[in-house]
Amino acid sequence: MAQCLKLRPPLLHHSQALSLHSKKPSNLSKLRIRNCSVQPENAHKLVREVKEKLEKEHNSLPVGKNGRDDEEMILWFLKDRKFSVEDAVSKLNKAIKWRHEFGVSELSEESIKSVAETGKAYVHDHLDVYGRPVLIVEAAKHFPGEHKLNEDEKLCVFNIEKALKKLPAGKQEILCIIDLRGFRMQNSDMNFITFVFDAFYYYYPRRLSQVLFVDAPFIFNPLWQLVKPLLKSYASLVKFCSAKTVKEEYFKEDTIPANLRD
Incomplete structure (x- = not known):
């Protein structure tokens, strides 16, 4: 089973993304997104890049829903990582591996x-x-x-x-x-x-x-x-x-x- 992880410095960075919708994005956040040159039309391209890197570098990860080829999940983590392919791959690798080891898909009303x-x-x-x-x-x-x-x-x-x-x-x-x-x-x-x-x-x-x-x-x-x-x-x-x-x-x-x- 997954062990309890200690909170790490990235938490501060992540909280900006978690802030309530009533708050406006900071100029720093806008700058980071601009620097990534992310446009709606190339988001799918970034999703494909993440899929390819996961397949090449983490081929043992499961596929399917919430797996390394789940495009909806990949896009969500890309948004979370401000469309950084490398950061998204790293976080997805940990998340998908955890889901598999924790047995998330096996949880049921009966099991809990x-x-x-x-x-x-x-x-x-x-x-x-x-x-x-x-x-x-x-x-x-x-x-x-x-x-x-x-x-x-x-x-x-x-x-x-x-x-x-x-x-x-x-x-x-x-x-x-x-x-x-x-x-x-x-x-x-x-x-x-x-x-x-x-x-x-x-x-x-x-x-x-x-x-x-x-x-x-x-x-x-x-x-x-x-x-x-x-x-x-x-x-x-x-x-x-x-x-x-x-x-x-x-x-x-x-x-x-x-x-x-x-």
């Missing part, structure tokens, strides 16, 4: 049934008002050691995959809601938190739109002070808010998640 029954993480049945699939985590239901770390990781990846499959046409990112009501220090899990954010950076780049920390108790502050520096600019995706705010600003009356209805 035991840990899913805790109700600590799941995909909401409805989209938010911005058309984003919603991944919900009820932190008070998570107890490190209750399940093996790789089981929690499988639940995480299964839910990310499930959320991405719910993306409407034209939408590209998901919303994550972490319900912190009832959170205690025995629910804290630095290793798992690191895995989650690493997964989004290395394997699901630019898929996380925003993270809502709901009704964080005072005892959560020390943990946040430890986690925040590790996340670097990923922390800019985090918004602390109340359950009332989430219900009123992110959902319609008939689509509010059950855990937030009280």
